[in-house]
Amino acid sequence: MSGRLSRCLKSLESSGFLRSTDNTNIPGIELLHHGSAFAKQLQQQWLSMRPLAVHFGSVPHTESNSQHRFSFVHSKEFRKHFRLLNQSHPSKSKCPTLVKHQRRFTFKSGPNSSFDYTQSVTQLITDFFVEPHRGLEHFYNVQRESKIWWMRYSSNPSRYAIVPYDFQSESELGEDCQAIxxxxxxxxxxxxxxxQLSLVSLPGDEDFELPDARTGQMLLPKVIRSVIDLEPATCALLLDGCDHGRESRSLLLNRVLAPYQCGIAAIQKTEQISPDLCDLCAHMTDVLRSARLRLHLLEENGYTLARNRVQLAQHFEQSDRLGVPYTLLLDEDQALGNGLMQLRSRDTQLAESIHISDLPDYLLNIFRNY
Known part of the structure; x- marks a missing residue:
């Protein structure tokens, strides 16, 4: 592993995101508390993507993933989901359509070598049932959409590429199969x-036929399967946010995926704590929580009180290393005098003035329009 990546792993470990297990008998990476919170947000984005899909939830825990890449079409799980599609969702039982489900493995021999996750792996699976004569067309479209999806959440979109799958043996390659x-x-x-994206032909079986959405003619569709190993993909995005080449030690996580979207800090003018300033901080904490913004809670009360600029700089450094996109800064004189506060950006390290009456709508619009 390069020195640059090693430094990123050490930084992410010290911040509580992930831990390298290279010094154990099983090399790889495992997520820590903040990393698990980030993975949860990535999972939510996958759930909200393509909202018209039929979702079958989570399937029972599986001990291993012994199937090769294209054999899933012969599995009991796949046949069960196809049957449920017809029985429980007749309005969507047509071609094209798509279904989602999740499953976990206690062990997975994945494609990522030292980046394999060392504990149970969550797989996010989407199956696209498409017209057989348009299989390749749909496959290329899904490739493009998926690549753009990953680039959208990256601090360096150029690092993502579509790579042809390296078939390990001819037995893996079924008729008309494609994979990237x-x-x-x-x-x-x-x-x-x-x-991982795979285009697979279904067994010649009437059980797998679907009506064409336009003509009603019964077709034997092709299926495009997307598989995302959640924990290794989370590690990739975390490394992406750390490996940005800037002088700052910020973790440039996507605003939507960041486990904590905003923090609150206040700076006192005197040694004595102002009850009014504390009340205002508590009020802003409640306002942002009520708006369902994910707050970075360094202190039990939900905000940080800094006695001087040095303490405030330390707070900003810690927030930046956790990837918090914004920090709301309350200056005792300004905030209590005219209701103005500063909204500091992690990415630019600059602050803009905002009035208390504009929160939380201003922040919500930032995240909504990203």
């Missing part, structure tokens, strides 16, 4: 597979 991986590259030495 979407990979995140970290220099010339390391890359992480964030999504």
């Amino acid at each position: 991986d979407i990979k995140a590259a970290f220099g010339n030495e390391e890359e992480v597979t964030v999504e």
Whole structure:
């Protein structure tokens, strides 16, 4: 592993996101508290993507993933989901359509070598049932959409590439099968597979036929399967946010995915704590929580009181290393005198003035329009 990535891993470990297990018998990476919170947000974005999909929830825990890439169409799980599509969602039982489900493995021999997750892996699976004569067309469209999706959440979109799948044996390659991986590259030495896409023909079986959405004619569709290994993909995005080449030690996480979207800090003018300033901080904490913004809670009361500029700078440094996009700064004189406060950006490290009456709508619009 390159020195640059090693430094990123150490920084992410010290911030409580992930931990390298290279010094154990099982090399790889595991997520820590903040990393798990980030993974949860990535999972939520996957759930909200393509909202018209049928979602079958989570399937029972699986001990291992022994199937090769294209054999899923012969599994009991796949046949069960196809049957449920027809029985429980007749309005969506047509071609094209798509279904989602999640599953976990206690062990997965994945494509990411030292970036493999060392504990249970969550797979986010989407199956696209498409017209057989338009299979390749849909496959290329899904490739493009998926790559753009990953680039959108990246601090360095150029690191993502579509890479042809390296078939290990001819037995893997079924009739008319296609496969690619979407990979995140970290220099010339390391890359992480964030999504696997496969185009597979279904068995010639009437059980798998669907009516064409336009003509009603019964078709044997092709299926495009997308598989995202959540924890390794989370590690890739975290490394992406750390490996940005800037002088600052900020973690440039996407605003939507950041586990904590905003923090609150106040600076006192005197040694004695102002009850009015504390009340205002508590009020702003309640306002932002009520707006369902994810707050960065360094202190039990939900905000940080700094006695001087040095303490305030330390707070900003800690927030930046946790990837918090914004910090609301309350100056005792301004905030209590005219209701003005500063909104500091992690990315620019600049602040803009905002009035208390404009919160939380101003922040919500920032995240909504991202």
